[in-house]
Amino acid sequence: MTLSPEQLGQSKQELAATLKELRKRAGLSGARLAARCNMSQSKISRIENGKSPASLVDVEQILRTLEAPPEVLARVTELARLANTDWQSLRALRRKGLHHKQQELAGLESSSTEFRFFLLSMITGLLSTPEYIKASLAHLDGDQSKLIARKLSRQEVLYDTSKKFTFLLSEMAVRWPLIPAPAMAMQLDRLVSVSRLPNVRFGVIPLRGLMPVAPMDTFTVYDASLVTIETTSGVLALRDSKDVAMHLEAFAAMERFALFGGEMRSLLEQWSDDFRGSAQ
The missing domain is CATH 1.10.260.40 (lambda repressor-like DNA-binding domains)
Known part of the structure; x- marks a missing residue:
């Protein structure tokens, strides 16, 4: 079919x-x-x-x-x-207004208690500085101030200690130079800051050594009931328990290659210093 x-x-x-x-x-x-x-x-x-x-x-x-x-x-x-599958095309979301999608995401974040984010190529809005968010929307026409404000307001959910977050970011997601080097350094400083929150588990996957697992998508698992997958042309939502279990298994597999805690923060600080150095 x-x-x-x-x-x-x-x-x-x-x-x-x-x-x-x-x-x-x-x-x-x-x-x-x-x-x-x-x-x-x-x-x-x-x-x-x-x-x-x-x-x-x-x-x-x-x-x-x-x-x-x-x-x-x-x-x-x-x-x-x-x-048990929903598809939202990016074109349709743009016609409707992307700020409505932010309302939908805020609703998901309000009704869920545990979140797992696997970020393959970009930093998610919950972790982004205003400048990074603005740059991620630069390809859109018109005034995006309302959308930027909605994205920033959603970050408040990180400070709700009744909720648990695990973020896994590839080195490419962390180091992709979406904004000028000084601003990238500040973005990495933001990641270090968020990683210290008591309800946040933060991992970075450096591109080194042997990694026989090759992730294909950026995805988020909400509790154990919903997976959203981001593609170039839209967002796929899967509610089938077997699909959710498959993504939980993939997430656990990638966790094994991630650095956490002090080792992770030292790496982020090194990369942040690299961006600052390249700007001089």
């Missing part, structure tokens, strides 16, 4: 209708199916009416109970995977 924005938009209702039709063909009421799946009848009803998203685990359990043949199991499982 080809992944496309159109399918992502249609898949939730299609999945709900398909599961309802399969139940009826099996001659089961919603109550009987719920009992056999060890689910509540209200949950089955919400799934079949498209009011509550069915996870891949839920779908597999329902299909096993309905004794669906292998070809149906494969087709509906793929549909469930699509139904």
Whole structure:
């Protein structure tokens, strides 16, 4: 099945209708199916009416109970995977206004308690200085002051000690010269400062030695329920538990190559001094 924005938009209702039709063909009421799946009848009803998203685990359990043949199991499982995936194109986000995306992210940060950021090529807005944020938006037309202000205001969540953050940054993300050298030095100083917060675990992956794991994407895991993946053309959101688990595993694999604590801060301070030296 080809992944496309159109399918992502249609898949939730299609999945709900398909599961309802399969139940009826099996001659089961919603109550009987719920009992056999060890689910509540209200949950089955919400799934079949498209009011509550069915996870891949839920779908597999329902299909096993309905004794669906292998070809149906494969087709509906793929549909469930699509139904748990959202795509936001950058073009659409720009038309709507990127400051609305900041509201969405603030909502995610408000409702989540544990965050894992893997940053492959750039520093995320939560860690950025105003100058870095401004430079990251320089390719956009028009006045971006509202967007910059929203990004900076979101940084307040870092000081909420009820939340736990782990940041993993590649050396490329840290050292990519997006702004002039003196400003990059200040940006790295900002990273050192944030790394000292009690609820922040901060790791940097230096490009040295043997690293047989090659990450492909910048991604964020919210609790253990949602992954967002940033691409050149947009943002992909995955809610399927297997997709989330795969990214948690990838995150843990990259943690093994990261430096933390004093060793990490010494490296950041060295790179900061390098930027200051290159500006002289």
